[in-house]
Amino acid sequence: MNKLIKIALSSALILSVGATSSFASADKGQKLFTKKLKKPCGITGAAMAGKHTQAEWAEIKEDGKGAEEIKKICPAATDGDVKEEYLEHYLDFFHEYGSDSGNVPAC
């Protein structure tokens, strides 16, 4: 195998061992929304995110009111749907597509 490929492979290995990040949070939030909240909410993820501005979503996250707010918008959501471990990802996703974000959802 070419030396350059070996160097590239070694670099990749070293870099990955040093990496601490997990999957992208907003992407994970989108995936979790489809899995857990789409049915109880009855709206798309983009529509859900559009319920608040980015600043409002940030404040909801800071105040630890994510679960409360999701349940307010989606009364059919259960405690299991808004578990603590999901909230960070949901709120990152909602923030990404907040009503004033101008971000264009995937189609």
Add this chain to the structure above:
Amino acid sequence: MKKILALSSLAFLSTLAFADTDMQKQIDDLKAQLEKLEKMQNSQEKQISKVNIQSAKDNIKFDVDFRTSVDALSYETASGEKFHNDALYSNRLWLGMGYAPTDEMIFKGQLAFNKAFGASYGQRGTGMGYDTFDWVVNETLTDDSVKVREAYWLWMPTVGGLQTTLSVGRRPSTNGSLINLRDDDKEQSPLGHVINMEFDGASASVKLDQIAQGMSFKVCLGRGLTNAGAWADSTGRNYIDNGVLDTADMYGFIFVPYNDGQYSVKTTWYRGMNMPGVDMVNPAITTDDKLETRGDMDGAAVSLMSNGIGDEINDFLDETIVFASFAMSTSHPDSGKTMLGSFDSKNGYSYWIGTQMPNLTGGKFGVEFNHGSSNWRPFTYGEDTMIGSKIAARGNAYEAYWTQPIVSDVFSMQVRYTRIDYDYTGSNAFFGDYSTPYAIDSNEAIDGGAVKTASDLRVYFRYRY
């Protein structure tokens, strides 16, 4: 004495009363000021939000996806000859753009550049021309020009309580369902088992969640070739039928019967009409390898995916994906012409299985296997595999990859190994005689120098924001 004490107490109490009144007044003033400040803050927040909306929605938003990769390519022919390129470096840029002036109307586009390191002398884009063919022009390594990979508008009105979409333009038809997993891309709507190439066309869809969770139906139309000749040629008849190739159109549907975010079933069917191919029998055409219209080609697929195993058993299973997909293709040669080397209609089939699981470093590890029969012919020319579409293989294809985020979701890397063992020739050809399936150990395959085994070891680093 008593009198003095009484007077002192009275004076003290009256002072207290005055102090109380004074303090209350101060508290009331502070409250009023706080309310005023709160109102001002709310008003400012609304103002900031308005400015955000104005600035965010008054501009096209760009995103960048830039990838540098090195590929080690190996080929072994049916006669045993070996060929290598041990380090093919390339850069790929996708400059994405989106604009959503209203919630219902979106424009999306993507400009692309995909080129090997270094100049190419008389090789790419100047030979047979297939590397700059419109279906794959942004997927193959060409020159340093930036081309349009996607440009379309998408209208998403609610009609009779149903969410619908209508879209026209150069639509995303690569990185479809399942193939997006190993490509680490967001899933586009086509099923990657049968469609993976660039197209100009239109689509219309309706969501049918009222019937079953995640149910949807989408009609797709595409034009793969135009019969329009050049502007200002010697005849002066701009853009009329050039008499060389017929217009090649495609129509079909994507039906998703169920998708709850974890379990999904996706199906598709299409017909590609007037598909092109080379005639190796007719010497007049063979001399310069020109394409001619050969007939129609149908395709269909059903893909099943479980995005997570079980329900919150553990994080590993929650993040593990398994899938299986089955697909078929059927040729319909025009009268007196051959397709896939035959005057008769031929059926091909393929199956594809795979899994993707999280690893300890926060990345993803995946393995895939697919098999195709002798007459298998999908539209996957744009697949992101340097050695040719693994999905189109008439034989077996094996793949293992490891995708690793390095800096948040902005910078990542991938190591991927793909190996294809061909059982028959013609896997990556168009629809004419080059797609004739000769057994890989036949004299035709050996004499023609057909590739028996191909492999690609890739390492890439990718920036996305």
